[in-house]
Amino acid sequence: MLRDITLGQYYRTESVVHKLDPRVKLVATFMFIISLFVANNIIGYIIAALFLIMCIALSNVPPKFIFRGMKTIFFLLVITMIFNLFLTPGKELVSFWKFTITYEGVKMASMMAIRLIFLITGSSLMTLTTTPNNLTDGLERLLRPLKLFKVPVHEIAMMMSIALRFIPILMEETDKIMKAQMARGADFESGSLITRAKSLVPLLVPLFISAFRRANDLAMAMEARCYRGGEGRTKMKPLIYSNIDRIAYLVIIVYLALVIICGRILF
Numbered sequence: 001m002l003r004d005i006t007l008g009q010y011y012r013t014e015s016v017v018h019k020l021d022p023r024v025k026l027v028a029t030f031m032f033i034i035s036l037f038v039a040n041n042i043i044g045y046i047i048a049a050l051f052l053i054m055c056i057a058l059s060n061v062p063p064k065f066i067f068r069g070m071k072t073i074f075f076l077l078v079i080t081m082i083f084n085l086f087l088t089p090g091k092e093l094v095s096f097w098k099f100t101i102t103y104e105g106v107k108m109a110s111m112m113a114i115r116l117i118f119l120i121t122g123s124s125l126m127t128l129t130t131t132p133n134n135l136t137d138g139l140e141r142l143l144r145p146l147k148l149f150k151v152p153v154h155e156i157a158m159m160m161s162i163a164l165r166f167i168p169i170l171m172e173e174t175d176k177i178m179k180a181q182m183a184r185g186a187d188f189e190s191g192s193l194i195t196r197a198k199s200l201v202p203l204l205v206p207l208f209i210s211a212f213r214r215a216n217d218l219a220m221a222m223e224a225r226c227y228r229g230g231e232g233r234t235k236m237k238p239l240i241y242s243n244i245d246r247i248a249y250l251v252i253i254v255y256l257a258l259v260i261i262c263g264r265i266l267f
Contacts, residue, residue, distance in 0.1 A: 009168045011128040015060035018129045021245045022138025028055075028252050029126040035259040036115045043262045045114055051255050052118060052125075059129050066124055070117060077116055084109040127164060136161035137239055155229060162218070166211075173210050177203055 017025070032051070039045055056063055070077075090104030127135070139157035146153050178188065181202050188199050 009128060010131055011061045011065065013060045015058060015129070016244065017055060017059040017125075019244065020129075020248055021239055021241055022130050022134040023142055023239065024241075024245045024248045024252075025126050025130055026135075026138050026142060028248065029122055031252050031256050032122045033119055035256055036118055038256075039259050040111075044259050045111075045118075047255070047258050047262060048118055052122060055122075055125060059125060061125065061128050066121060066128065070120065073116065073120055077113055080112050080116060081109040084112050132161045132165045135164065137235065141239055152229070154233070166214070169214070170207070170211060174203070174207055177206050177210075 032048070035044070035048055039048060056066060085101055085105045085108075086099050088102055088105035088108045090102035092100055093103055093106065094101040130138070136157045139160060140154050143151070143153040143157060178186075182188070186199060186202060188196060188203070190196075191199070
């Protein structure tokens, strides 16, 4: 299960999406998330699905690798659907015992499930096609106007990039610790919920120790390289928009306009 987490990983390959400026991909991801909440009918979600399929096809990342991350949110997805299914008032469809399923509940549960799946898939595609260094540079450039308000833009971008980079590292470390504990007779799957929660203690303690050790090593490495924040720093490869980036921006604008028009105005 831990190996199924794709968020924060980078898939190395050659594609149009990989070559895009990281600012374009960050803006596209943000616009895609906005479009998921703007759309309120099946037409809007069909347009979003077609846009997502097009991006996945252009990225050359295997769809199985992308959708593998859905396994990790399956429990959250089920809980979200159940709450919306039974707690949304409206026209009654099915009623049993103290529970009532309404038409509005089914619609809301379906919309929330689609939104969650698309959101995770789109975010994963962005990290899979963008290196941590490019992601940091893109965030810093996009947040640059906040420097007028004395906001430490470079430090914020660096922290977000390191946090994303640590996700697959910590998952791999967790997997190793679990296998080591299971080899010593630990059982993480059987028993009651309380028993399984208690069995996680031998897993969490070494994981936290390992995380703090890695953070300390990273801090020492940055100090050894005379890292002093973003003030006065230059880029070896400055970000410059190309024609393909401008075309990508145009596609994003057209997509968002279609979602707003077809997803809310015409239908």
